[in-house]
Each structure stands twice: as structure tokens, then as C-alpha cells.
Amino acid sequence: MPIPAELVAKAQEHVDSGVFFAELADLVRYPTVSDHPEGRVAIEAYLDEVLTPALTGLGCTVRRYPNPDPAGGPFLIGTRIESPELPTVLCYGHADVVGGHEGRWSEGRDPWTLTADGERWYGRGSADNKGQHLINLTALRLLLAETGTLGFNLKFLFETGEEIGSPGLGEFVAARSQALGADVLIASDGPRLDAATPTVFLGARGSVRISLDVDLRPDAYHSGNWGGVLRNPATTLTGAIACLVDGHGRIQAPGLLPPEIPDSVRDALAEIRVAGNPGDPALEESWGDTGLSAAERLYGWNTLEVLSLGAGDIDRPVNAIPGGAHAVLQLRHVAGTDVSDVADTIRKHLASQGFSMVEVNAEASFQASRTPVGNPWVGWAKGVLDEVSDRPVAILPSFGGGLPNHVFTDILGIATLWLPHSYPGCLQHAPDEHLLAPIAREGLVLATALFHALGRFTAPATGTAEVHTAPRSLSRGPA
Template sequence: MELLDQARAHVDSGAFFTELATLVAYPTVSDAPEGRAAIQAYLDDVLTPALTALGCEVTQHANPDPAGGPFLVGVRTEDPGLPTLLCYGHADVVGEAGAWSEGRGPWTLTAEGDRWYGRGTADNKGQHLINLTALRLLLADQGKLGFNLKFLFETGEEIGSPGLTEFAQQQQDLLSADVLIASDGPRLDAATPTLFLGARGGIRLTLDADLRPDAAHSGNWGGILRNPATTLAAAIASLVDGHGRVQVPALLPPELPDSVRAALADVVVDAADEGWGDQRLTPAERLYGWNTLEVLALDAGNADRPVNAIPGRARAVLQLRYVAGTDVGGVAPAIREHLAAQGFPMIDVTADVSFLASRTPVDNPWASWAKSTLDAVAENPVALLPSFGGGLPNHVFTDVLGLATLWLPHSYPGCLQHAPDEHLLAPVAREGLVLATALFRAFSSAPPTLRR
């Protein structure tokens, strides 16, 4: 049976589902102390044997940041003269955010039609299992990979990848490679195979109008005391208007590069609300090539049981999703300066940067190589996205390790990751295994000019 047919048969036979069920059963929650034991067991019982079966020498490394968990690295060296591939995945999952439907549970894989429900099916166990399986199929078929392999697993991606940057800085020789190929995040949609080259970053902004310790009766004080909720609402509207358009130029990137615009020209985003966001940009450009400022939470008084009083304090949490090229360090100072100029110096602004934005240039030769390889075997044309809309530690690979990054996602936007009823689509898993197998097979014969 030809190799790609073997990949299809592996999913159709139920073998992939059975293995994924084992992975899902480990409650590897990284934001709860009780998840640490499950994470360690997952490394020991699942990932180490999987990497060993690929002929890797496996080492576990302590995290330089005490807030994070350990790292696992597998290295298979066939010949120092061969190209070296670095893969990445994360063993941790998010905690529970509510009840699952129809009696489902997060730690039991449940099939209903084409949907395979379970925590981690989409983020990230199903995705890294596809890549591990593709490598295993390739090795069994050829008796060799035809390249050197390095596989890095972290255990704290869902809490912001603490220590990953420092670990990569300390272990540059261990993690050196010619390119990164990894899987996380969603496709453009369920039917469209997707390759993305980076990720937007995120800055969480807290705006706090703390004007007085107590609420004041609105009849006795209305009209003479500043209302922090009204003040905060107006301040937010001066930053981003009621149609989602950012009003402060310092919160935007300097430009939309022509290469990014060209890459997104044929990308269709169907779910865009009419009239929302900067209408000078297409929905794809707004989502994958530009910045957005979103209000995540508002707090003043008690909306469930309001009283006739002016609240003493109002707070809001906003998030700037930003692309590479944005002046990250200038965001909070620009907001403070803007709010002061608008008459709101009483609002305190704090900023917390999570993932940094980064991307491999669209015209990087690895990008065109990967797209042409995938187009040759994909059922539909492959979408090439400069960045995906969410956050990933892509900057560790581009900025610290100096690698081109190719992300081949095996999920889709409706997968409900981080929510109840997270699921993997069986057709996406099937095609994903075919695409990953084809890409890994092609890597051994990638042109020497692509190598570092």
C-alpha cells in the first residue's frame, strides 16, 4: 500500500482514534496543581515511548522558570550531513470552563458522527499525535526518515509558555535545525488545508478608574460627582469606536506589507460581521495581518442587582491582538498619553504582554516549498496565512533559534478549544495525517539551498 494510502487507512481503521483516546485520558491541566502529576505521567507513559519508537534519544529538562513544567526533547540523528527538522507540541490542556453536553466528559474520547469529543483533541494532543504518527508511518515505510529529527514538547503553553524562551536560549545547540514544522491552532475552515507562518501577539490592558472608596447616592450626588463607569466607557470609546475601529495610530502596525496583502488576496473569511472593523481592509487582512483592540471584560456596580448609586470604581480589561512590526513597548505609554489628552488622566493603565508577535516572511523559500508540496496532495487549494489570529510561542523559534516556521494545523475554527465539547473532526484528522506524511517525506529531498 502506498504511503499516503497507509495514512488514510490508519484513520479509517480506527487505530488513530484508539490511540488518541489514551492521550485524552490524561488530565494534563497546567493551570492547576493536580495537573502536574498527570503531565509527568503523560511525558513518561506516552511521549517518551512515542519518541523512543522513532529512534530518538529522549531527555527531560527542568524549566528555568519555576512557574512552568518540564521540557521533553527527542533527537534522532541519522547523518550529520542530512537536513534537520525541528517539531514542536505541547502536552498541557486548559482546565474546565463548564459542563460538557450530552453526558460527555473531557477525559473520555467520544465519537459522534465526524466529531471526536475530548479535552485536547484539537489543542494539542490530536495535533501532535498526527505528526508523531506521520513520522512513524514514514519510518516504517522507508526504514529511515532521510533526515535528522528533533521534537520539543513543552508543558505550559496554555499558561503562556513560561520558561520556553529561556530554555531555547540555553539550549540553542540542542534545538538547532534547518526549519520548524509544527501543528497548533485552526485551519482557515474545515475544508481548507492551511499553512501559516507566524502568530499575532497579545497585550492585556487593564483600565482602572478608581475614584472613591464608596458608592454615592445618585439622587444626592448625580451631576456633581464624576461617574467612573461613564468616564471609563468614554475612555474606551476614544481608543476603539463602537464599530471596532482602533482610534489611536500608535496601537497599529506601521503598514500592511505588500507581500502579506498578496498572500491574503484570495483568502475568504465568511464569518465577518458587516461593518465591523476597519473597512479599508478585507476581513482576512483584519484577522491575519492587522491589529485589533477588544474589550474582554467590564466591571462597575452590579448589573444583576443595580442600586441607585454612582459606583466608586470601574474597571475594564482590553486586549490588543497585534502583528509583527508593532511597537509593543510603546503601547501602554501611548494609551496613557492619549487618555490624558482626552481628559481622562484619572484612569490607571497597566499592560501585560503574553505571546509576542512574529512571523516568517511570506516570501521565505521554505514557505513556497511547503505550499507546493501540500498543494500536490491536498483535496483543496492550500491557504497560506502570514499569521494566524491567535497566540503561539512562534517568536521562540524565529527570534531565538533563527528558524523559518511552518505551521500545519489539524483543527478548525469551530473546534471549541478551551470550551466544553472540544472536538477534532475526523475528516480533518484524516487529511491532516496525509498532509503531514507527505510534507515529512518531501523534507528529506528539500533543495539544499533551503538549508541554513
């Protein structure tokens, strides 16, 4: 049953009238920075004063839980059970933001005050993630006000440490897998393919940060007196990096490559075009694995990037061979890549190339995971969203960045549908972060349509069915 036109109009009016902007402004004013003590205080207030009332307003029972990891903040769960016979959806959002970068925003903007400039709504968290979870909370509220019932069971999980790597989230979810069990995750984070294209992505690439150190001696030695007989750590380090990724961005260590791209992923990415929109950087066609399309390189393959590289005094070099050199690299990897001991993989590869003197350390953040493109929930969501959108919805097997998607696919065993309400140019994590008003307007319609459609279906029974398993029933229930 298509979403009623009256409900679409109400969603659009909620944004056009300025009500949504005012609500988002109230959320942005909380400086919920998860890596700062004052931010932790703001997080507590945000949970108490914003999220708890929003969830209780949806008829949810709300509970706050401590984090099993002292590095992380608390969790909040809202639960509304209408009937054990109905499908259960799990929603997710994160209350924390990165630092405000005060004093660095254009036009003297305050990061904690939402300000509008044309279609851009500036403020920290406007795109990541407060604006996005507000859209979903609002869609649920509009649906409940219109019909008096959701037509499905709702569980909403909020964490408060996503911006610092979601410490404790996996352990917390594993310990409460029954309480959080659902049939499907519907959540919003990250960007669309571009500002104009409604998008659903099914997972995320993982991320491993790799430190390479060549520490040969405590002192620097004159390059004229010792050049040619002392090993130069900077030269050694650049050579070692070139053994891992060449000067054209192609990974050279076989152990850092993923398996072949599945045909289903290739098919999903065949029509996806990357960049080409105003403000996007120009793509370098000769960069990376040129046997792959740009979409395959970004969403279906691994990349190894050098984030920082240094030796000596870069700004004021002296005529001396430095004693040490340091670099930080990042491996972005897709599902199926074995990163269980990536540091050892790199050590062995470098040793085989004569670089055993390079010290390697690696620290993973988010793991890679994705729901299969052929999962029936994917086709269901695309069908619903295509009906209400004026252009086809793009399906991305993986989002290019990192999210804790694996917690839902691998621990809870459910399909994951991410409906992002932002775009790649939103400047998240930087000064001038903003939400685009047209995306907020369209996003609220799309989210409302998806929740409305879910309430009209008889879907799988509540549980933790294997993510690769098809829903047992997607037949239409009563209208």
C-alpha cells in the same frame, strides 16, 4: 519525488481502521491541566508513559529538562541525527490542556474520555494539542516504517505550559539554541482557515492584556443628591475606552496601530475568505477598519477588544454613582507593532484626551512574529502539499490567535511552517472540544507527504540561519 500512493493509503487506513482513534483516546485520558496541581502530576505521567515511548520509537534520544521559570512545567526533547549533511527539522507540541469543564459537556460526555459522534471526536485535548501532535508523531512513524529512514535529522520539543503562556520557554530555548538548532520548524497547533481548506500559517499575532481602572472614591453616592457634580467613574471609563477603540471597533490611538500591511501579505490574503461555513457567525461588514478586507483585518492587522467591563452591581443596580469602574481589554497585534511600553503609550494618549485619572496596566503574553511569505521554505511546502491535496492549500501570513512562534523565528532564527489539524469551530478551551475525523485523516496524509518530501531534499545545513535568508540549497537529493 511525490509521496508513494502506498504510503498515502497507509496513512488513510490508519485513521479509517480506528487505530488512530484508539491511540488518541489513550492520550486524552491524561488530565494534563497545567494550571492545577493534579494536572502537573498527570503531565509527568504523560511525558513518561506517552511521549517518551513515542519519541524513542522514532529512534530519538530523549531528555527531560526542568523549567527555568518555576511557574512552568518541564520540557522534553527528542533527537534523532541521521547525518550532519542532512537537513534538520524541529517539531513542536504542547502536552498541557485547559481545564476539563466537567459536567458542562453535552450528552453527559466526560472530557477525559474520547467519544465519537459521527465525524466529531469529543475530548479535552483532542484538537488542542494532543490530536495535532499525535498526527505528526504518527506521520513520522509511518514514514520510518515504510522507508527505514527519515532522510533528515529530527528534533522534537514538547513544552507543558503553553496554555498558561509558555512560561520559561524563551529562556529555555535561548539557553539550548545549539541543541535545538534546525533549518525549519514544522509544527501543528491552532485551526485551519476552515474545516475544508488545508492551511499553512507562518506566524502568530501577539497579545497584550490591558487593565483600565478608575478608582475615584471608596463609597457610592446617591445619584440624585450628587449627580452632575461628582465624576462618574463608569462614564469616565467608557469615555476613555472610546478614545482607544470606537463603537465600531476602529482603533483610535495611533500608537496601537501596526505599520502598513506589506504587499506580500496583502497578496497572500487576497483570495482568503473568512467565515461563511456552517456554524460560523455572520461577519459584521461595518466593524473594524472597513478599508481592509475581512482576511486583512483578522490576519494582517491589530484589534483592540473589550473583554470585560463593570461598575456597581450590574444585576441589581442602585441609584448611586459608583466609586470605581474596571475594564479589561486585549490588543491582538501583528509583527512590526511596537508594544515595548504599550501601557505608557495608552497613558499618554488618554492623558491627551483628558483621562489622566485612568490607571493603566498591561501584561503581554505571546509576542507577534511571522516568517516572510517569500521565504523559500513557504513555496516548497505549498508545492508539496498542493500535490497531495485535492484543493489548493491556503497560506496565512499569521494565525489570528497567539502561539510562541517568536521563540523559533527570533531566538532560533529559523523559518516556521504551521500545518494545523483543527478548525475554527472545534470548541477548544470550551466544553465539547472535538477533532473532526476527516481533518485527522487528511492531516495525516499531508504531514506524511511533507516529511516524505523533506527526506528527498538536500536542504540547508543544520544551524540557525537568519529566518529571512533563503535555504542554501533546495535541490533534490537521491530518491
